[in-house]
Amino acid sequence: MAENAAKELIEEHAVIMKMIAALKRQAFFLSLGKEVPYKQMKESLELLADFADACHHAKEEKALFPALAGLPRYKAKADEFLDEHMRSREYMKAMRAALPVVTYGSDSSMRVFVGNANAYCALLIEHIKKENALFAKCGEIFSEEENKKMGRAFAKIEKEEIGEEKHEQYQERAEKLSEKAAEL
Numbered sequence: 001m002a003e004n005a006a007k008e009l010i011e012e013h014a015v016i017m018k019m020i021a022a023l024k025r026q027a028f029f030l031s032l033g034k035e036v037p038y039k040q041m042k043e044s045l046e047l048l049a050d051f052a053d054a055c056h057h058a059k060e061e062k063a064l065f066p067a068l069a070g071l072p073r074y075k076a077k078a079d080e081f082l083d084e085h086m087r088s089r090e091y092m093k094a095m096r097a098a099l100p101v102v103t104y105g106s107d108s109s110m111r112v113f114v115g116n117a118n119a120y121c122a123l124l125i126e127h128i129k130k131e132n133a134l135f136a137k138c139g140e141i142f143s144e145e146e147n148k149k150m151g152r153a154f155a156k157i158e159k160e161e162i163g164e165e166k167h168e169q170y171q172e173r174a175e176k177l178s179e180k181a182a183e184l
């Protein structure tokens, strides 16, 4: 089978989806006026900002998207994906600003947090679906040499952004977070 460096990104999507599901659940319970532990919400935002954005999105933006953008057939897709990353950062920024002042009940920062969390989750769920469909074909889109080069670029970015061998820790944190969110 052809080597596909983007397989790594597809696997990361599964971890990111756990974080998104937890955030979605937290937002839902908040919207009902229920209490959601601050620490748990903070953990969702931290994991999504560090693992999903700083590390995973960086791999896409610095290595995969530029390679896709170099191919006329995929240029528009790469631009679309990048634009969605930008939008997700706006939602994240708003959530991070609202979180420290969220109180339970119907206060406005709670509504801002919930609105942005829902928009963020909806955007990234669709984004990941579209990326998975395209990334699955990257073994055919790029040569074996290009895939190898991309794999090396991913490893370098991961080392720089979250540190070597930290991947598993993030996976475990995502696992714990979904267990906590399931108990809400």
Ligand SMILES: [Fe+2]
Pocket (backbone or CB within 6 Å): 057, 060, 081, 085, 127, 131
């Ligand atoms: Fe992406």
Ligand SMILES: [Fe+2]
Pocket (backbone or CB within 6 Å): 009, 013, 056, 060, 128, 131
């Ligand atoms: Fe992605």
